[in-house]
Amino acid sequence: MTTLADPFDPVARPAAEPAPPARRPSQSPWAQALRTPRVRVAGGVLLAVVLLCVGTLGWTVGGANPRYEANSSPLVRAGPAGDPAGWFGYDGLGRPLLVRCLLGGTISLAVGLASATISVVLGVTVGLVAGYRRGWVDAVLMRLVDVLYGLPYILLVILFKIAFEDPLARLMTRVFPESGKAAANLIVLFAAIGLVSWLTMARVVRGQVLSLRGQPFVEACKALGLPERRIFLRHILPNLVGPITVYATLTVPAAILQESFLSFLGIGVQPPLPTWGSLASDAVQELSPTKLYWWMLTFPCLLLVVTLLSLNFLGDGLRDVFDPKKEAAKV
């Protein structure tokens, strides 16, 4: 695209999207990303939420008398004065909502992060292998992805949970008699959500590998006589870091939302452990036109929305920086 302004432009063109700050040739895309306002703000908000939730973990679960247990009458807005735990009001069992929101935040974020990690590892591996091997390997893997796309994901999640939760719980309780069941529940949940969300990643990575293979620098590597393995690991893989980061960032909010849906079905993280999704789901059950327990819905949803928004903005901002299409257009 030309950068010359056309003074005779007959159309008042709408201004283009604010371009990310131009990159100096020496500057890495990461440094450029850090200078993008959207990435800065979203990253800052996200960091604040994470620090708030994880940093207060000692306060929320620590001590002989955990603060997340019932210590007030149910469903009241104002608790005993002077106790910061009561700032958000109390839930249906008299547990302070602030503490549950913070603890739930940690678990929700963990679900998002762990599931996204699983889906990234799986998706990237499948995408790389399919794009690199091509031929029948590619055909088989991509048909598998197609078929899994064709199945309703809820079927996979529930069946996976049913199949693995009980055996794992039995195994885990033998090792950790107290927390084994909850840990097994969390692990199976991570895996189940991760296993249904790697498909897009696999498609994206495969597409990228296929387009990178055809580029001159890969030809040059081949001409230099580099072994396939080295071309693959040292020259193609580093070029994929951008798109992978973008989609990983966008997978986290999707995983958190899926957990909230599973909580609504009653097969998410098992009580008494909270997540933002299960807190919102509890609040929806309590909702009635006669008596409005607004704090039960508002606070968890607010935290959820702020977190998901910043994750989405972060992903969008990174995409603008890493977008291969824009790169191609610049060249």
Added chain:
Amino acid sequence: MTKVILYRLLQFPLILAVIYFLTFLLCWVAPGDPFSTERNMSETVRRSLQERFHAESPWKFLAYYPRQILFHGDLGPSMQQPEWSVNDIVGQSLPVSVTLGLFALVVGTVVGVGLGTLAAVRRGGVWDWLSLSLALIGISLPSFVVAAVVLMGAAASHRLPVGGWGRPVDVVLPGLALALAPMAYIARLTRVAMLDVLGADYVRTARAKGLGKSLVVWKHCLRNAFLPVLSYLGPAAAATLTGSFVVEKVFNIPGLGQHFVNSVLNRDQTLILGVVLVYSLFLLSLNLLVDVAYAWVDPRIEVDG
């Protein structure tokens, strides 16, 4: 073109067969069966139930049901509610979900495309902010919260019926709750695509020839900006038309969406296979439809098999 469509249609049975077999495999690998929910069931009763449903072994199941489906179009009885056949269950709930889904899709697409276009044309204006906030709600609130809030708002205003099914007006609230997520997504897709298109040379040419602004935007630009929306619409329509568990549960609607979850939780194998086949058929047909529509919207694109 016709040849390509025919070729794709011929592939349907093969893909459906693979999906059927895979789903069956998943159901059979997962522990538990539809008959283990009854307490204190004697071995004899259990055996006779299994025999009645041809479910003693995976081989018996595969020997019986696929043939029934192929030759009689009969999906078999529901294992959980034996007095109902899966055909009846799907036949009664699918029209409900399709009606609701169609309403939601039309509302979502029309409002989403309109909002996205206005947002792109008036960047930074009121419409842009409106579409942004809508998209934010759509992507960051769980659907059950949206549905519950819509329900509460309606209950407080006493204007619209908040539950039940049968009258045309019943479709409005659940339809809106269902439409929000696709609407938000479509608005964003349209906006991004529109911003690309508005800068294109042919738009300038069209304006230079003296064509009106609204004609250029709504006819020339939208046609090209619609392509990303179209590819999103295929899977989205399949999911919306086959029903949403959340919306059906919150608004108490007898649609197909509830069976997706309940059949799996009950391990009702015949019903699971039935709803999966219906969903896959919708997905395949709608994806084909989208590919054909692609060629129609942008004649440069060729449909391939």
